[in-house]
Amino acid sequence: MTETAMTDATNATPNDAGNRRSVVYKRDKKTKASVIWADRFAGRAITIGGFGIIAAVFMIAVYLVYVAVPLLSNGQVTSARHYTLGTSGGDVMSTTLDEYQTMGVELLRNGRIMLFQASSGERFDGPTVDLKGETPTAFARTLKGDDIALGFPDGTVRIGQLLITPSVVPARTLPEGLRKLPGGDLTDGKSIITPVPGNQVRRLEPQLTLGDPVQVAPKDTPIRFLDYRVGGTSERPMQTFVTVDDKGTVRLSMSTSQVNMMTGETTTSVSSLEIPTQIAHEDIAAVLLNTSGDRTLVASRDGAMHRFDTRDPAHAHLAETTRVLPKGVTLTSLAYLNGENSLIVAGSDGSLSIWAAIDRKSTATTDGIVLTKIHDIANTGAPITEIAVSQRTRLFVAADEEGEVGLYHGTTARRILTLPKAAGIAAEPVETLILSPRDDGALAISKDGTVQLWSFNVPHPETTLQSLFGKVWYEGYPEPGYTWQSTAASDSFEPKLSLVPLIFGTIKGAFYSLLFAVPIALLAAIYTAEFMHFRIRAVVKPLMELMASLPSVVIGFVVALVLSPIVENWIAAVVIAFGVIPLTLIGSAFLWQLLPQPLALRLDGAPKLAAFFVALLAGLWITMHLGPVVEHLFFAGDFKAWTSGSGSAVPFLFLLMLPLAFLIVFGLGERLLGNGYRDALRRREYHVAGAMELVRWIVFTVVAFVVAGVIAMLLGKTGFDARGGIVDTYVQRNTLIAAFGIAFAVIPIIYSIAEDALGAVPEHLRSASLGCGATKWQTAAWVILPTAGSGIFSAIMIGLGRAVGETMIIVMATGNTPVTNWSLFSGLRALSANINVELPEAVKDSTLYRTLFLCGLVLFVMTFILNTLAEIVRQRFRKRAAQL
């Protein structure tokens, strides 16, 4: 600075100097405009920028909420249309809608097919199939809706397909002269053609095929009820149908097709077997089959459900009879939900309930499976007469006697939407009802032939507050529970998205890691702050803080791949280490007291620190040698096998009871010995008193062991077992390992903040206490610690916050199993790890994606609360410390 000034001065010409002087004399008092502008600009920029940055950071929470909220919305009806096609509802056997809701198809009783544009109701005729003059008496279709079966009065059944095949072709291949339909679609009379982006069109064409009649019932015995399923693979489909004829005979038929390699002809053979029933034919209300054909349900009008085990068709037998409706109520409708595990049962009292076949190993049924009611859906309207189920979720639409149609979700047991009926439509029952393939629309045809088409948008039917945070009874589960299972291989899988196991896992991981980290970090912090020479502290503290900067992925790797196999081999030693190491340390303390006082004082600094290490290593050595012995003596030589249930519960209870026994014995012991003992101690020489103390400690410890043993025996007698509680079957990547890893990340944080808090206690308090003759320990325990209490509390809170959010360690060191038990030896799945594992695979805006955002939000809220609490307490502490 001075240098430049000098050069300036030397280079200055006289003229310059003159100018400068004049500036000094006539200096303009006004601030330069550039300075003002710079100042204003900077002020504005910083205000806007700073405000923006802080707002941006807060936007995180807002955005998480914004993404997660649609999970709880029911969705809405986007459009409702109605028109008539000139057919009577009674004539329509089946109807189909394509997945784009462009074309509807009606199959009429006379074998004709009617096509219509779904949006407008514009109709034209489609292909016809020859029913040979017969009028079908029964009709069935598979859940997917493509495969149909017709039953005839002459006791025959014809199976076939009715589907809409889409094909995408270039627009230029279209012929000229196509008729225009409303909304830009085109038609050639047989199909509907919709332009799609990329100069292409989508052509939708219905296809109807019907096989030859198969005589199932005796000649001229009409088929009354029919259900049809197609299983097997697409190359070798297995068509199964069940029929009930006019006499009440139930038959299970299987049709297998084989293609002749030489001629290309398909030969179909049908085999039918009678299922023995004792149900009067006039009582039968419905019959249901599942895709694999191993379960046939025959429901009577009065609500009795007969379940036949047809796994071996030759030995089909009644497995169970259950009433699914109360007495006096008749069955009005029955259907399988997607997946064919749950039944929807509708009764004449307006009730709507979901039943599932649950394997309860019951002896009351032949196969141990019991049909159980898992959900009751509140239905305020009239009795449900028609049900149509979704092909991909547990959604269904149901129409009641008065023609009111609602959209329901089975697992969450609720009506999601009421599909509004347009004014002027009569309260006629709905004859035919379908749900569109994409679950975004429903089509209903009433008796008078009115067609109603609703489009709706229900993106997340499976999530409600109850399903996310409460118990849900999923089909296949023996009872309601908290389940997280987001994906599976099968198509009919229902995602189970309960956040409870995840929140539980987070809390479990944080709890166990803090159980381990807090004592170590706090004790170490007190020692560092109060007992350590400041020069050693200057080395030790940064070293501990270094631990905080270790990347968690490295900790996770070491813990999971290096430590967990070692712990698995040495598990018994690890378990007893929690007792042996503290005992060794405290025992060493009593030994240390045997040293003559002058020597003890001289060794107080670094040598004592070294002695801690020696004691610790001695503890480790004892643990390693004692571990296998203990395992041999108390855990039948194999601790891991013990955790899975072999051997006696008592030894572990003994270990568990040790801390309690120590508390009791030392508490009572101090009382019993009382002041007399302390006076006696004081009267002795230092090392003699030390010896007395050592003896007392040894006696107390032995007594404590005995007490713990006795308590454990007594508890063992009552049948109490820690297994199933805090210990359970050992898995290699478990909570113990993860907790150690998280502790690794958390210890330095708690240590550092707690040490700062202790260091911030004003020096005069310390001096005063020491000056009054208190020892260092007394000062630390009764003066410093209470003063720094709130600071230490906030340290623990911040540590907890970090433990809750820890991700990589948990991902790597636990098996990520969403369990809800407190076992140390089983895994856990935390919110953070769950996000990390699942989010890369989640489709944007899907239910899983939003649920994971909700997980993030829950995590955000949890840590935010913890940190705010810590921050408030810390600020209060600062204010107090400043006042002292």
Place this chain on the structure above:
Amino acid sequence: MVDMVSGEMNMNSKVSGVSAINRHKGSDLAARGEPMVWAMGGSLAFGLMMILGFLALIFWNGLTAFWPKPIEVVTMTDGRVIAGEPVRTESYKPTSADLASIPAEARAKIEANAGMSERTLYRIGNFDFYSNDFEWLPFFTVKSSAHPKDLMLVERSEWGVFIGKVESILVDGKTVSNPSLAQLDAADEQARDLRRQRQTIERDKVGAVNSAINAERLKVRKAELAYGEGSPEAKAAADAAAVETTRLTGDFDRLSAEALAMRAKEEAIRVKVAEIGGQEKDFPLANFVRYYAANDVSLFQKIGIYLSRWWEFLSTEPREANTEGGVWPAIFGTLVMTVVMSVLVAPFGVVGALYLREYAKQGTLVSLVRICVNNLAGVPSIVYGVFGLGFFAYVLGGSIDRTFFPEYLPNPTFGTGGLLWASLTLALLTVPVVIVSTEEALAAVPRSMREGSLACGASKWQTIKWIVLPRAMPGIMTGLILAMARGAGEVAPLMIVGVVKLAPQLPVDGVFPFIHLERSFMHLGFHIYDVGFQSRNSEAGRSMVFVTALVLLVLVLALNTVSINVRNRLKRKFAGDKF
């Protein structure tokens, strides 16, 4: 009331009486709290042992991973012979079924040792022969072991390590049996040369032609989008592209043929090897990456091999599903990401702190905001990752794609995880750290200095620029470097917003616009996770993971150390400035 007081006085007199009598002895052990002191000291010792043990583990394993080890030929009690590098020995607990099947003598020994036995892990390599490249040998299965000098250890570009003998080589149509090392070296050099040439063609030239063809396709799409499909402009573009594409395809075919010819030449140089059991295999010599007679190398050669392995590790790309080769892309990705993050976070953090400390009106609201900013430093990193994916990649990136890169759609350009979004996410994650430390540094600048400056007529901005900021620099730098250290070590959010296990291209290269912020990248931390947990055999990648962990640890610790040093130095520099 009176009672209480008198009671207290009684007690006091009793206590003081007792202590008065015994004062000279003064050995009240309870007051010294020795057991508690030991519990505290022991905890500290435990903490220190954890960190030191951890560092020692990483450093030892990381530093020794590349050291060439001897090959041991072990003859087992059942007559089987294996050859392998001993990796490590550990004690374990044999299952009771194992125990039943072993010789009585060994069983007695194990029982004497409280049921613990010892075993050694051998890296036997030769995955193509054994379909297993590691084997545990319990001590009781070993009959004898030897170190024959003629065994070679070969690192290959396929199938991992080979351990065994080189039987013959085929060069220029001539077969040399039992080649000397010099002959092998010469042939290897030749094969390596051919391989290098072929790779130049395949990677650089063919790659360039490919991207040119793709660019032509995009041009057409762009014209279609701009002028409508079937418009004359689009047709013209399509015609132009067709011409160009034909030419490029010709180039492509020519280059492919050239590469193919080169490969044939390269594969004509062959080597025949035999493993210890005598099984033979014949493959191109170009597969050899490094080879040495493991039991016949001098210390200097060992050092040479060690250093060359380190060089390969630091400078090349990974192979064999990341379990071998180098981590250069990961190191580069980590560095680039950290730099981009710092560039983003520094101004944001400083501006935010300046606003909070210098411009905002201090009051309840600002202290509330301050608490919240403090808290945000404690919000789990994964939450930022979720936000980064949802908002940056999908919302921001999606709209960037629709506006600027419609011709690429439906393939996302910015609409998916990438370097920019990862850096931005980490910047957001570390902004609270920088704000907090900057604020503290600003608060530490004495008020008197500000007042002095203002009194001299400086404006607020001038005061901040010339007086406050320079004095606060140490704190700001510390915060920034700490933020970088945190960013470099963070993995969880990156796994969501753009880190991949194997990136085909580096985020910075010679193709315009040189820095490709939209590309996904590799990261050391994710590399550790991927190799350690997702690879076929975690044992095979284990040493690599240790070395990678060492590199990451050194990077993070170096940043931390630098931050502490910078803070100290700048503190000293400004120490005299305080009034």
